[in-house]
Amino acid sequence: MDGIIDVGGGPEQVPLRASDAERERVAGVLQQAFAEGRLDLDRFQERLDALWRAGTRDDLAALSRDLTPPPGAEPAPMELRAGHNARVRKEGRWPVPRRIRAVAEKDGRIHLDFTQADCRHQEVFVDATCVSNGPITLVVPRSWAVHTDAVALRGHGKVTNDTTPPTDPAAPVLRLAGVADRGRIKIRHPRK
Template structure:
């Protein structure tokens, strides 16, 4: 187990931390995990400290030894809300519809099923639990629409049988943004995707 980081003094260390401050630190920790600077155990320990921190000083010590860029509030179109353990979210639309929008939490895995119904996932203001999330859509005589913010990479491996998957990645991908993997089956149905530009918000 790593030794706890030492507290540092700064002009802002006494200020109370906000949710957006915690989100920025969570992004830094996630990037450090993906680049090998933190082990999974260290990442989990610092993540625990992140959600217990009350001041900016307590947040600063969690990242002072990491070689990553500190993201600014307006620098990224997405935010992270990591979770050490996450169960898949199951969404069902039968002869009806289901929608996720606003600042909802995108789980590491989402399983959606539509039968004579419609699904809509708007990720433009969502919080992502991980750098890579997976959305599995099975649509039978139904459909789904997936909306992603600018910079987010989309990888589609869905199969269409008398239906189709039309989910493409934006042309300009931000390496620091999450990756959305879309899987599933469209049987007499369709799954489509589009990018929501910042000016549309």
């Protein structure tokens, strides 16, 4: 039996040592929680430090127990909101969640750059809403496929997809849905 040693007086539960692969798996859970705003920067860093000191599987489980959704449940989407001339940017190295909800309104701007991001999903779903001149810009690697047919246009809303189809059928797919109501959604590749 895994984790149980018979020492003559009945089975005794011995904590199993954590492997590097298990540490990396928990690190992914922590990064996802940070990206979704379920951990602030201080708590994220605190748990990452504890992660590499963790000796047993129980130690690792304690670091992510309150962050792991029940089996079959999908984690809440990352929420990004920019209003009244605010600017929200995600760029550089960041963990991409499976679902993102982005709302730009009243001249607020959202810029999501997936070029250097860590994406472990075959499909990424972005629910984008831009209202009252609030633009949303998505920058995707040339290897990604982009689908924008689930965006509703209202008023002078506009969706511009300047990406080219990937040559690799196994490339990640960004699926965009939402509403452009007097706002603009632009998808492009990185500038050279």
